[in-house]
Amino acid sequence: MSWLRALRETARSGLAVERRRLAPVVAARGALGLALVVGFSLAVFGPAVAASSAFGAFQAAIATFQRSWRPRPTLALASGASLAVSTFLGYLTGTHTVLFLALLILWTFLSGLAWAAGPTAGIIASSNVAIMLVTVTLPTSVATAAGHAVMIFAGGVVQAALVVLLPVRPWGAQRDALADALAAEADYARRLRHDPVAPFDPVPLMTARSAAAVTPRQARRRPAELHGPRRLAERIRPVLASLADPAVGAPAEGPQRDRVRELLAAAAEVLDAAARAIRHGAPVRLPPAAVAALRTPDTGTILSERSHRAALRLAALLGDVVETAEPRTETGDGPADPSAPRARPTLPRLLPLLVARMRAEARPGSAVLRHALRVSAVTAAGYLLGLVLPFGHGYWAPMTSVMVMRPDFSQTYSRSVARFGGTLVGVGLASAVVQTAHPGTYLSAGLAVLCAFGMYLLMRMGYAVSQVCVAAYVVFLLGMEGSGVTQTVRERVLLTLLGGLLAMLSYAVYPAWETPRLRGRLADWLTATGRYAAAVAARYADPAGPGSPDVREALLSARAARVAWQDALARATHEPVRHRGLPHAAAEGAGHAIAEFGRAAMLLEAHLPEHGAPPLPAAAGLAEALGEATERGAKAVRERKAPAWDDLCATVTAWETEVTDPLLRKAARLLLAALDDLSAALTDA
Template sequence: MSWLRALKETARSGMTIERTALEPLVALRATAGLALVIGLGLAFLGPGAATSSAFGAFMAAIATYQPSWRPRPVLALASGLTLAVSTFVGYLVGSRNTVAFLLLLAVWTFVAGLWWAVGSTAGIIASGNVAIMLVTVTLPTSVAQAAGHAAMIAAGGIVQALLIVLFPVRRWGAQRDALADALAAEADYARRLRHDPVAPFDPQPLMRARDAAAVTARQARRRPAELHGARGLAERIRPVLASLADPAVGAPAEGPARDRVRELLAAAATVLDAAAHTVRHGEHGEGARRVAPALAVLKAAEAPEAAEALRGPALRAARRLAALLDDVRETAEPGLGRTADPAEAMLRPTLRALLAPAARAVRAELRPGSPILRHALRVTAAVCAGYLIGRALPFGHAYWAPMASVMVMRPDFTQTWSRAVARFGGTLVGVGAATAIVRVAQPDTYLSGLLAVVSAGLMFVLMRTGYAVAQTFVSAYVVFLLGMGGVRWDQTVPDRIALTLVGGVLAMVAYAVYPAWETPRLRTRLADWTAAVGRYAAAVLGQYADPAGARRADVREALLATRDARIAWQEALARAEGEPVRHRGLSRAAADGAGEALAAFGRNAMLLEAHFPDRDAAPVPGAAELARALREATAEGAKAVRERRVPRWEGLRALRASWDAPEPGVLRGASEQLLEALDELSEALRP
């Protein structure tokens, strides 16, 4: 799209207010922690220490809102302690030499930019540390005071962590929601299969549930039983649902068997919805009564007379589905799920153990063309330029401009530009409202602290409704907080508005001058998905080639790699959609067609997975050759996609042509479907 249209779209998205579920109890806890540190600081240590502790508690609370499965106290502690170190080091350097502080700021910002390689949570915490450091280094006047301010900042983070431990709100709530969303997504999938036997399924809820299932060793010993096991069952149910509904391997498209399949799918949806409700809320009373008729329908599939309606693969799929759903119901119900065994859990490394992998992830981005490296260089240049401009302008408070830049800049175009617009708009509203309140109320130190707490509390409540809304209350919070420290409103309001505009413009210019567009990398993402889904299909066929010796874990690993590649493709496509650049060889129509083709290829491989032969079964003739041919063909096809060529599949066609009667059983139909999906991929990429 054009630059004008891209700017309009990003500005609109930045100012959008979303309707989302609020978490008032979590916000109240964070606000109470902030009020506690401000009140104690004012009562015993003075406004300066109270301001420092308030920044620490504020940033620690912000860290706990980030999308991470780590325990919230750990995030609060990590934010508070790293901010304390940043403040102390920044004062030691900046109090003596402006040039030295500028160099430290450049290094600190560059490292913070690289931390996006570890994940969005680490990147946001690191960026916030740089932003707050710019303010807090101006508060102390001696090394001893700097150490005291750093200690107060750390204390603010510790208080927030302690409150989370002492007053938990909906313990395991995020993990419950992730698993419940996965079960609900499969329920919706079962309903759609009743009307569309080849309906698509987005695996993202299953991937999110898997991420949520990884726990620390301590969490593994305390995890509720209903959160253990249901996710694995949900993974196994999805291919069974697809194979039951698909006319090629399940029941015919019309007739009594199809009617029976629709009944089973409706019953499965009811059971899955009830399990989702049970997991989400930790109770099952009404759900158990509602699900009884559906369980009766599923139990009928296990009876001998069920063979009259369904036969062959469809009957096996129906009975397998009934058994799996019965396991889901028992696992999800509180008191019925088996006790979690820590040895069986997917363990998440501690923060200390995570340092080495994080360092490797950062080092991997230190290469030409890396989007993360470009972001680090871009944000460093914008922050340093903003700091110098702020010092040169006659406003004072030079930190406003670089703080605005580092807080709005992200590795992708859309978020950077939309957040810049939202930050400036929110700043205008927030500063204007806070200024009016200050002029009318003329608050003293304690009333300013109370107003700061109220502003922060409103921000915590409404944070997820949009960046512009959150920034409105953040701006008011900073005005009141600095007023508590003795800074008059007329010394901050004009400065903040002007320098926030400077920082936002610098962020926009930096991305325009040194961009990292996602659009040119779409072919690479598509190639990665092509190769990954080919390896998955080959791993599935390996089970047919050697039922006794093949490892089921290989299929699982290949499936997870395929999902990762698919999600990376979808995220890249969403980011590229708002970029003001040409498609660079992959139009939107081609991207949509290629994505649908690879999704169909993966689905056909999944249908084969739903009917794995028993361990004692004989190897299926032709399976090994087809697996090898698929692996080689998709690897070569991925190379062609990267090189902007149309993939060709002569090797697969030659293999199928070489099959003489008797046919290799199930593989002929499977190979036809897989090859048809690959042909659709080639057709989508054809100029």
């Protein structure tokens, strides 16, 4: 993609307005917390302290909107505490330009590395640096600065208390994640009726798994219906695939296929009913026609033996889903489900893990490290330029840079455009109000709270929309204290434009392109999927039942590698660089081939022998051959060669002479055919 086209695409993305479901009650709760903090601070301490405490409450409320599975009060407290520390340290060095610049570079570098822990930590850390640039200009002494820091933390405490006292749909994010996973399974079942080899996106299941991890405190309070359906949904997926695939199940046409379509439609309706019940915490209402279809007694006379077993297993799993999705009252301190919940570390225990992740990214070639270096250099340059330029309040430039910069190209450029456009509108409107109406302290505070409410309400609709409200909020808040009133719209907009241009220029000078890494991501996915296929095959040589932990871990690793490949491919699509040996058509074909390879392994997983079943010695050789072949194939992919599968082909040929089960023979051929397709896709790449 050329630079011109990349700039056009990122600009369009940044200025796009999305239609999203709004959450006015949650937005009102955040605005209420802000209003309480500002009102109390104004009445007791005055406008300067009110401005600091308002930033703390404002940022704490934003933290509660982040896509995180941690309790909202914890996020608010963490945001308020970290911002208070940042602001106080910033003021201690604020009168010494060199010391403050050194602190700014260090703090910004650490905020860049915080992206190693995920977007929530990265956003909170970046916001702390941005707000610190504003709040350090408000205090007048060390004691006053300490008081400002305390009030900033108090703003976080107020927001956390409101989340506890005024709960809005508790466990709603976890309910939505689990319901989305079940709904994705239902959609998959419907698509299999018309396309027996339809692909399945594992992201909803991965999101639900992430949402299922809880702290010990959360585990004692989690609703019972959120415990078990996720694992059942993951076990249903291979059963649906094996029931629909004509290679190992019912023929493509005829009475068996008609019955399979009927069963898939019924499964979709049952899964949708369970998803609705979990999303709203209501009883499960099953469609009578779907229940009747699953219980049809003549299914065994129509379907073949293996398809009939899959149908029976599907009905049993759906029954378990319905049972676990019913709202129940827990007794005692532990969860109703006997299985132990996935553990999520508490914040004190998370700090060593965060430090370890940040240290792991401090290596050459790390995109996160490059981001940390870029953002710290750009912020320092913006701060120095703000001091030199005759505009006053030069923090608008570095504040813009640190807020728009992200580890990848497309987000940095789209947010830069959105920030400039939103600031242009927001600052223009707010400054016009200030210059014409001359609102007093309390009216400015009220307008700031109103802008904050608009930001909370519209932040999911697009970055440009939210920035209109944020820019106006800053103008009214500083106008309440009397700071920055003399700065014109032109000066604020020019400083914002400067910050955005510095951010965009830094990525062009010191990029972290994803395009050259595509082959490595593809090789990682092939390796992980090969280990999954090998783990499944090994279980036929040593039967351990459907719930084999090694198969489960291999599957999760393969899913993570697949999502990493998809994310990398999506980012590379908008980068203004050449394909570096993996053109778009080859990437698409190779991705499809590895997905088919994983689906063939999943068909084998759907029929894993029960614990204690007679072993199949030949499966051990197939498992070893799969692991070795995919390792060599991944090496060839990295070296820009088309992988060869001669040894695996010989193993599959021997497998077909030793194994009599038609399913196992067909599945082995599907595995080899998928790898051949991979080689064909990469031959001319």
